[in-house]
Structure formats: C-alpha cells, structure tokens
Amino acid sequence: MTPPISDAIKNIKPSGIRKFFDIVSEMKDAISLGVGEPDFDTPWHIRDEGIYALERGKTFYTSNSGLKELREEICKYQNRHQGIVYDPMSEVIVTVGGSEAIDIGIRAMVNPGDEVIIPQPAYVSYEPCTILAGAKPVIINLKAENEFRLTAEELRGAITEKTKILILPFPNNPTGAIMERKDLEEIAKVCIEKDIYVMSDEIYSALTYKGEHVSIASIDGMKERTILINGFSKAYAMTGWRLGYACGPSEIIKQMTKIHQFAIMCAPTTSQYAAIEALKNGEDDVKQMREAYNGRRRFLMNAFKEMGLECFEPYGAFYVFPCIKEFGMTSEEFATRFLSEEKVAAVPGNAFGDSGEGYLRISYAYSIENLKIAMERLKNFITRLRG
Amino acid sequence: MREKILSAIEKNSRIDLKELAVMLGIEEIDVLNEIQKLEEEKIICGYHTLINWEKTNIEKVTALIEVKVTPQRGQGFDRIASRIYNYPEVRDVYLISGGFDLLVTLEEKSLKEIAQFVSEKLSTLDSILSTATHFILKKYKDHGTIIDEHVKDEREVVSP
Numbered sequence: 042m043t044p045p046i047s048d049a050i051k052n053i054k055p056s057g058i059r060k061f062f063d064i065v066s067e068m069k070d071a072i073s074l075g076v077g078e079p080d081f082d083t084p085w086h087i088r089d090e091g092i093y094a095l096e097r098g099k100t101f102y103t104s105n106s107g108l109k110e111l112r113e114e115i116c117k118y119q120n121r122h123q124g125i126v127y128d129p130m131s132e133v134i135v136t137v138g139g140s141e142a143i144d145i146g147i148r149a150m151v152n153p154g155d156e157v158i159i160p161q162p163a164y165v166s167y168e169p170c171t172i173l174a175g176a177k178p179v180i181i182n183l184k185a186e187n188e189f190r191l192t193a194e195e196l197r198g199a200i201t202e203k204t205k206i207l208i209l210p211f212p213n214n215p216t217g218a219i220m221e222r223k224d225l226e227e228i229a230k231v232c233i234e235k236d237i238y239v240m241s242d243e244i245y246s247a248l249t250y251k252g253e254h255v256s257i258a259s260i261d262g263m264k265e266r267t268i269l270i271n272g273f274s275k276a277y278a279m280t281g282w283r284l285g286y287a288c289g290p291s292e293i294i295k296q297m298t299k300i301h302q303f304a305i306m307c308a309p310t311t312s313q314y315a316a317i318e319a320l321k322n323g324e325d326d327v328k329q330m331r332e333a334y335n336g337r338r339r340f341l342m343n344a345f346k347e348m349g350l351e352c353f354e355p356y357g358a359f360y361v362f363p364c365i366k367e368f369g370m371t372s373e374e375f376a377t378r379f380l381s382e383e384k385v386a387a388v389p390g391n392a393f394g395d396s397g398e399g400y401l402r403i404s405y406a407y408s409i410e411n412l413k414i415a416m417e418r419l420k421n422f423i424t425r426l427r428g
Numbered sequence: 429m430r431e432k433i434l435s436a437i438e439k440n441s442r443i444d445l446k447e448l449a450v451m452l453g454i455e456e457i458d459v460l461n462e463i464q465k466l467e468e469e470k471i472i473c474g475y476h477t478l479i480n481w482e483k484t485n486i487e488k489v490t491a492l493i494e495v496k497v498t499p500q501r502g503q504g505f506d507r508i509a510s511r512i513y514n515y516p517e518v519r520d521v522y523l524i525s526g527g528f529d530l531l532v533t534l535e536e537k538s539l540k541e542i543a544q545f546v547s548e549k550l551s552t553l554d555s556i557l558s559t560a561t562h563f564i565l566k567k568y569k570d571h572g573t574i575i576d577e578h579v580k581d582e583r584e585v586v587s588p
Contacts, residue, residue: 062586075586165588214588332432336451343450386585409451 049173056165057392061376065386073386073407074415077214079278079359080406081333084326087277087319094314101310105302106294107135107286108313114320115286119269122246123259131291134298135308135316139244139272139285141301144170146240146268146287147206149296151176155205160191161394162362163210164242176205182396185364188353189218193227200231206238209257212245212357215393215402217338219357222255229260239267244285247276247327250335251356258288265290273312275358276327277319282312334359337405337412344416348423359406362390366399368426376401382425383418429454433462434471439572441475478571488535490564491542493550495530496557505529508555517545528560539563 065071082088106112112129119125127133136142143166151157153175159167160181171178181199183189196207209228211220220228232239239257246254258267272285287297301307341361345352352363365375372389379401380386387404390397405412429452436448445463449456466472481488497508505523512532513521520533532550536542546561567575 056588058586058588062584065585071585073585076583077587078583080581080583339451339453340447388586392588409447 053169053172058165058388061373061386061388061392064377065380068380068384068386071380071384071386072411072415072418074403074405074412075386075388076404076406078280078406079275079330080408081278081330083277083279083282083315084319084323086322087279087315087326090318091282091311091315094311099310099314103135103307103310103313105307106133106298107308108310108317111135111313111317111320112286114317115288118320119256119271119288122253123256125256125259125264125269125288127288128291132294133286133288134294134301135313136272136285136287136301137305137308138274138283139242139270140166141305142268142270142272142285142287142297143167143240143242144173145297145300145304146270146289146293147171147176148174148300149293150238150240150268151205154203156201156203158196158199158204158207158237160195160208160210162189162213162215162390162397162400163208163393164214165393167208167210167242177203179204180394182394183216183218184396185353185400188355189213189216189362190220190224191228192224193231196228196231197235200235200237204235204237206240207232209239209241211241211243212249212254213360214245214358215360215388215390215397216362216400217355217358217360218353219249219251219254219355220257221252222260225255225257225260229257229263232266233262237266239263240270241267242270244270244272245275245358246271248331248334248359249357250331250338254357268293273316273319277316277323278330279312279315279319282309282315284308284312284316334405337407337409340409340412341403341405341416344420348416348420350419350423359404361403361405362397362400363403364399365401368423372398372400379419379422383422385415385418385422429458430462430466433459434466437463437472478573480567480575482567483576487537489537489539489542490567491534491536491546492562492564493532493534493546494528494560494562495532495550496528496559497530498555498557499529500555508553511553512550515545515549517541 112133115133116127116129119127147170151174155176156179157171157176158179160183168178179199181195241257243256258264258269268287268289270287273279342354345363350363352361355361372391376387376389388402390400390402432452445459446456449459499505500507509521512518518532519535522531524531534542546559551559
C-alpha cells in the first residue's frame with residue numbers, strides 16, 4: 042500500500058537546518074547560538090492585553106483580513122516609520138506570521154513558468170514556496186565583498202522575460218546585512234525599468250544599528266509594485282504568537298486574502314489584540330531590546346577581531362556571519378566539529394543557500410554571559426585548528 | 429552616553445568596563461573618565477549588592493514604618509528626617525505624599541529589635557505624631573529584580 046504523496050512536495054528537500062537540529066538535539070549540554078528568535082519574553086503589557094482579550098471572551102474569528110483596529114495601527118506604524126500611506130481597508134492583511142504572508146503572497150502573484158528572483162543567503166522558505174506555487178526560483182548568490190547586499194548589476198543579470206517578482210530579504214537572516222536608501226534606489230530603478238514586482242520581507246526592520254531601516258516601498262514609484270511583509274515576532278519578541286502582515290496593492294492583497302480565507306480563516310484573535318497593544322505602546326520596548334542586541338553585536342565583532350576571524354560588520358537583525366574559509370572545511374564540517382569538540386551549536390551558512398558555504402550563522406539572541414562562554418570556546422577551537 | 433553608562437551599571441555594577449566600552453562602541457578610557465565624573469558629582473552614590481537573605485542562615489527582618497510628623501518652622505521635614513536617618517539601623521527614609529509624611533525602612537535581626545527601635549527611639553523623637561509599622565513577609569521583587577527567578581531557555585536549540 043502506498044500512501045498518496047504529492048510529487049511536488051516530495052521533491053522539496055527538507056530545510057538544511059532540520060538536519061543540524063537533529064544532531065544538536067542529541068547533545069544535552071551544548072550551548073546554542075543557533076536560534077532565529079529573540080531571547081526576550083514578550084513585554085508584559087503586551088502579554089497582559091492578550092490575557093485581557095481572553096478574559097473578555099474575545100475568542101471568535103476576526104474578519105479574514107484581521108481586526109480593523111489592528112490594520113489601522115499597522116498603517117499608522119508604516120506611516121510613522123516609513124512615511125508610506127496604506128489603506129487599512131484594502132491594502133493590509135494580517136497573517137499567521139510573516140511566513141504565511143510570504144507563502145500566500147508568492148502564490149497570489151505567480152503563474153506556472155514565472156520566475157522569482159531570490160537573493161541568497163536568505164531565510165529558508167522563499168525557494169520552496171516559489172516551487173510549490175509552480176514558479177521557478179532564480180537564485181542570486183550574494184557576495185561577501187558587497188557585504189551581502191544586492192546590487193543592481195546582480196539583479197539585472199538575473200532578470201529574464203519571465204521574471205515576475207524579486208524577493209528582497211533585508212535586514213537579512215542569516216547574514217545580518219542591510220540595504221540602505223542609496224542601495225535600494227538602484228534596485229528600484231531596475232524594477233521599474235523592467236516592470237517587476239518586489240516582495241520585501243522586512244520582518245527584522247526594527248532591528249537595525251545604523252540609522253532607521255528604509256523600506257523599498259517608500260521609494261518613488263515602488264509602493265504600487267511592492268508587497269511589504271512585516272510582523273511582530275522579531276520586533277516585539279512575539280514569535281509564538283504567530284502574527285505577521287502584508288501591505289501592498291489592493292489587487293494583490295485581495296487575492297492573498299482569498300487564499301488566507303480558505304486555508305487559515307484568520308490569524309489568532311488573542312494575538313491580534315496583543316499586537317494592537319504592541320503597536321500602540323511598544324516602541325520603548327523595541328528600543329531597549331535593540332540596544333541590548335546592539336551591545337551584543339559589538340561584543341561579537343570585537344571578539345572576532347581579537348581572534349582574527351574574518352567577518353564583515355552586519356548592521357541588522359540579530360546575526361553575525363563570520364567567514365570560516367581559512368580552515369579549509371565546509372560549513373557543515375566546521376559546525377559539526379565545533380559542536381562535538383566545544384559543545385557550541387551554530388548553524389552552517391549553507392543551510393541558507395549555496396552562497397552561505399564557507400560561513401557560519403551566529404545568533405546573538407542570547408545573554409552576554411552565554412555569548413562570552415561561546416566566544417571563549419570558539420577561540421579555543423580555532424586556535425587548535427590553526428595550531 | 430552618560431545615560432547609557434548609568435543604565436548599564438545600574439543593572440550590573442560589576443560589569444567589566446572594557447566590555448561595557450565595546451558594547452557601547454566607545455573607548456574604555458572614556459567610560460572610566462565618565463564614571464569618575466559621575467562619582468565626583470555624587471550621581472553615582474554607591475555600589476551595592478542585592479542579596480536574598482532568606483537563602484542564608486542569617487535572620488533578617490525588614491519593616492516599613494509610616495511616620496506622621498509635625499514639620500518644623502524654617503526647616504520643614506529636613507530636620508526631623510535627619511534625626512531619623514542618622515540612626516545607622518535605618519536603611520531608607522523617604523518624604524512621601526499622601527496619608528503620612530515619612531516612610532522609613534529598617535532591617536534588623538529580629539522583630540523585637542525593630543519594636544525596640546520604634547518604641548524607644550523613633551516614637552520618642554519630638555514632632556513625631558504617630559507611627560505604623562509593617563513587616564515584610566516575603567520579597568517577590570526587589571530593585572527591579574524578581575527574587576529567586578529561574579530563567580530557563582525553552583526555545584528550540586536551532587531554528588531558521
């Protein structure tokens with residue numbers, strides 16, 4: 042008896058992270074630098090609003106696109122931070138995490154044979170979501186010498202007549218790279234000239250350490266061709282609440298809402314109430330967390346400098362992406378040996394695409410005490426390798 | 429920068445200053461100089477340690493005492509406050525708005541010692557109208573720190 046299995050899904054490789062996760066889970070006493078979520082608890086006043094929503098019996102579905110008040114607060118937030126004006130009634134949808142928005146956004150926009158440009162290293166879901174939507178992923182391998190930013194030349198080189206969407210994942214997981222206004226203006230020019238749309242995944246937008254994040258949607262002529270994705274997980278330490286959103290042209294949001302309606306119905310109601318509180322009164326919390334992350338980021342960069350480990354300075358998210366090519370090992374070999382010999386787990390860079398080969402993703406969503414121990418061990422490890 | 433240094437050492441007065449400098453993105457010498465200035469200006473008034481005495485074998489009783497006083501001509505509450513805070517056993521003295529005037533905290537080895545202090549020393553001072561003593565039964569949170577909190581990292585060890 043053979044159970045019915047879709048070929049499309051069967052042919053998709055499981056995430057490279059999964060494999061590493063299984064190895065790490067075997068080691069009970071390892072310390073980890075491997076997570077992609079904040080170490081902070083959700084600020085209490087936000088949790089309290091969630092509890093209050095439950096107390097008041099707010100336990101029903103919301104409208105498919107999310108609570109109106111939440112959509113309004115999302116629009117105010119984007120206006121406040123990016124100066125972009127979205128209509129809460131037609132240009133916003135609240136989703137189950139940013140990851141759902143990525144999935145339904147791609148599905149709403151592509152037809153079989155269309156091409157989706159994905160710069161890598163990047164978060165692991167763009168490529169499989171593109172394939173499941175029947176489109177073809179076209180990978181751009183970002184370069185360390187550009188600090189893993191996307192350049193206009195690289196983009197031009199990847200565009201064909203079939204190109205529909207560019208995925209723009211900045212601030213970037215796993216590299217920590219950001220795109221500044223001047224970089225985005227170059228990209229915008231190409232997108233307008235070649236008539237392609239952008240899916241800008243800005244889930245880490247609140248965590249930048251070199252001026253405020255700039256959205257490509259805020260650049261002239263780009264709002265109407267950009268699906269902006271953001272959420273609450275990283276900025277407000279709300280990963281478990283599973284809440285994100287997408288803003289963009291009403292025609293696209295309308296189609297996304299259809300998929301969302303049939304697959305999900307609506308995002309969790311409790312989380313939506315908590316998110317209203319986050320947007321209204323959470324700026325101070327974000328600032329405090331950002332300052333803590335920034336201190337840890339500087340600590341790690343300094344530690345790398347002292348041990349002579351090559352690493353470009355990343356200005357976003359909570360990752361650093363040191364280069365381990367000098368040791369003549371693959372990322373996986375390095376990460377596996379680092380784990381077994383020093384009991385520290387960091388994710389091999391190639392889990393985020395081929396261009397991550399030769400790098401290691403180190404998350405600083407950990408206490409400074411934890412990072413200190415980890416850096417001591419890293420120093421021991423590479424000293425021995427260089428020995 | 430001053431504010432950042434203060435908020436960092438307020439949380440951890442034993443922080444390694446070289447490390448603090450790295451984390452703030454400034455030179456160590458600048459941190460040292462700034463802290464020296466803050467000490468000279470009496471903005472930094474001391475470096476204390478938060479101790480959970482309950483976990484030791486040492487007995488400690490803490491009391492909060494509400495004190496009503498008659499303010500004195502020309503000196504307001506300052507004189508009577510200084511009469512109180514000069515007792516070494518007194519830990520804190522605050523001037524308070526509302527139903528009473530001074531809040532005094534005291535830490536002693538026993539209830540008896542606190543009772544003695546209140547009846548023999550505090551109440552007998554001129555211009556003290558009345559006192560009300562509250563004993564602390566349990567400390568849940570002190571100086572912004574949740575006492576005896578066990579933080580466990582419950583996140584998955586690796587996630588994308």
